[in-house]
């Protein structure tokens with residue numbers, strides 16, 4: 001994909017690349033040298049720039065801080081086996097950020113601007129893209145209401161910033177999750193499908209409580225019956241029961257995960273039976289009690305796939321078997337990685353080689 005226009009670049013004179021410990025890339029520790037920044041004013045996006053990553057100054061009255069008009073994305077660029085760099089599924093991330101922006105009364109980002117900014121920024125910081133298994137350059141586009149004004153209103157001004165940083169996968173070992181029966185993440189008609197800041201702030205309380213109880217994360221249930229599985233932390237959820245891949249359907253209360261979509265597409269191609277349907281926690285418990293073969297895992301850009309080892313349900317702990325190389329989860333993960341690294345053909349057109 002060619003860059004449509006040239007964004008002015010001011011290069012850093014103080015690279016911190018040498019500070020990176022490439023063998024240890026905990027999620028979120030490092031930020032690359034440059035960022036993209038652009039302002040929305042008078043009804044249009046203007047003044048796109050790439051410059052050294054730096055603090056920004058904002059007014060205490062800035063609307064995003066008070067009323068929460070803030071939306072973001074989480075994407076990755078991968079070092080391919082031939083050394084080139086691939087930004088994964090730009091189009092789908094672009095559709096999703098615009099869907100989030102629309103829900104929060106924020107202006108859409110033109111595709112050319114989004115795609116060009118990503119490609120140029122990643123090219124400028126190409127040396128920050130790590131090489132190896134389970135590592136990538138995480139990309140964080142962020143849009144927030146930057147108009148300075150008291151008063152509850154839709155902002156007339158916005159800032160788009162894209163920053164990046166090398167990461168390893170979010171979880172290094174299988175996770176323990178707790179079924180959350182009381183607190184909810186999202187309800188029908190709400191903003192659950194948008195990647196807006198408030199969804200994350202609102203999820204912290206129950207997640208912290210679960211962590212204090214020794215879990216890594218919560219399994220969010222539906223807001224009405226507290227029985228049907230929604231998602232977990234920053235991941236969608238997939239289950240395999242007797243070789244059938246089952247995942248909750250898309251709705252306005254879960255994020256349309258790009259990893260979820262990619263794994264479902266690959267699974268169908270591999271001849272694995274898939275079902276997108278409501279799935280209750282009782283169904284999972286019954287399958288485990290009946291001795292069915294069960295896999296449960298989270299899927300997301302940060303985690304890639306996160307095998308679940310324990311599910312806590314109303315005070316009972318349900319242990320899942322260890323995941324072998326032959327598990328459906330591992331087959332899907334390998335197939336996804338093969339596409340992203342260029343080891344197999346990208347027949348879906350997901351890769352954008354920079």
Ligand SMILES: Cc1ncc(COP(=O)(O)O)c(C=O)c1O
Nearest residue numbers: 234235236255257258259300301
């Ligand atoms: C709430 C939530 N659900 C699911 C996901 C997984 O989505 P994706 O695979 O696009 O990263 C994420 C991460 O972006 C998330 O924040």
